[in-house]
Amino acid sequence: ELMIQTEYPELEGYTLIEGSGPMMLGALKRAIARNEWIVTTNWAPDISWASVSKAAGGPGLRWLDEPKKILGGEEFVAVIVGRKFYEELPSDITGFLSRMWFDISEINDLMFQMGEGLSADEVAKKYIKDNSLKINYWKTGKISS
Known part of the structure; x- marks a missing residue:
């Protein structure tokens, strides 16, 4: 959280809560049910994209720009064999x-x-x-x- 406060002082007043994937999905669904804004540290693929998608009747998710990449950047999965x-x-x-x-x-x-x-x-x-x-x-x- 200190890193986020240092890198993004405009986020003062927001709280970064550490938790598991299921905790994040629960918080996301609660915020949607209450029609509240929420920012989550999602990744893809992840069940949260499908479970709150417009196709599933939800509002959908969108990526926010994070130019400093303090939470990481794009990654990939590859299969490597002998x-x-x-x-x-x-x-x-x-x-x-x-x-x-x-x-x-x-x-x-x-x-x-x-x-x-x-x-x-x-x-x-x-x-x-x-x-x-x-x-x-x-x-x-x-x-x-």
């Missing part, structure tokens, strides 16, 4: 895994569905059914329409 992985597994498996990708909004939606009580298997089956062209590309490397 050389033997590609040497020992069949090319259809390694090809599938190298072509597989998810958009952040898709991950948010998948997390939301599981948060709503669907099992991982149910969510996966629905995703496969709803994204057959993408899955076919992952499997074959061929773009079809």
Whole structure:
């Protein structure tokens, strides 16, 4: 909190409360229910984006500019495997895994569905059914329409 007060003196009067992801989501939902403003340190993907999205009947979230990056910047996730992985597994498996990708909004939606009580298997089956062209590309490397 001292760092935020030092870097952003215009935030005087605001309180930074440390807590878990579920605590933040609870505070976010309470503020929305009360029609109050709130600033949270969200990240993506995260269930909060889907659970308060306009599609879910909520007001939606938006990113605020934070030019000093005191809370960090954009990050990414990458899969790294040993050389033997590609040497020992069949090319259809390694090809599938190298072509597989998810958009952040898709991950948010998948997390939301599981948060709503669907099992991982149910969510996966629905995703496969709803994204057959993408899955076919992952499997074959061929773009079809």
